[in-house]
Amino acid sequence: MEKFEGPSDYATPGSIVKRKDGRSRFVVDYSTGLNAQLEEPAYQLPVPEDIYNQLSGYEESQMLTVVSTPFGKYKYKVASMGLKTLPADFQRIMDDMFIDMPFAHAYFDDILIASVTSAEHLMHVRAVLRRIQQWCIRLSFKKCKFFQTSIRFLGRLIDANGIHHDPSKIDAIQTMATPTDVSPLRSFLGMVNFYQNFVSMMRDLRQPLDELLKKDVTWCWIDTHDKTVHDIKATISSKCMLTHFDPRLPITVAADASQHGIGE
Secondary structure (H helix, E strand, C coil): CEECCCCCCCCEEEEEEEECCEEEEEEHHHHHHHHHHCCCCCCCCCCCHHHHHHCCCHHHHHHHHEEEECCCCEEEEECCCCCCHHHHHHHHHHHHHHCCCEEEEEEEEEECCCCCCCHHHHHHHHHHHHHHHCCCCCHHHHCCCCCCCEEEEEECCEECCCEEHHHHHHHHHHCCCCCHHHHHHHHHHHHHHHCHHHCCCCCHHHHHHHHHHCCCCCCCCCHHHHHHHHHHHHHHHHCCCCEEECCCCCCCCCCCCCCCCCCC
């Protein structure tokens, strides 16, 4: 950021928040005006992070990012977190960066390098680091992990055998209180939905709870709903695993239908 003097079309409020590691971060709430004027790009995306601040902003766009503070006004010289166009723009950059590297998978600023052997992994890591250097992106070394046989990635545990639940995430579901109205029920089902790929017939299992969310249905929590919540928690907590696809094995395609729901 740099100090800005003179009039500006926007002066967005900013504040300081604490990071989990104790450090501070300056954040800006662009929802108060600027975001409403921006056209959201049509690009599939996930969630924003620190690396945005390495993307240089065009001079004419910097005027729009002016922030009002007790010490005066400042403008961003780089892309700022909070702009609604930024997630899609950043993901597009990451996809373009590794478009010719099938072993590198980028999800915003999380980069996963998958290799079969240690020698191959070393070669892949070097290639990715060279590419990152060419694109003038900086990494946080303390966040980097190399030669891992098991990793946490996007809320999952991944190893040579397959994809597993992250136990720390499961604990959050286990400790959730019984829903008392529609709002906490939606929160519970939202967390459950993250694990639906691990559970066969999840839509059938949660069907009694989905009924409570239907329009014009009066809230009435009964023993059936208690049992459904208990069964869902028990099923998700079991040691489920999604195995990696092995093209050497026979492939069977199966189709089924449900009377209660649509899903995987």
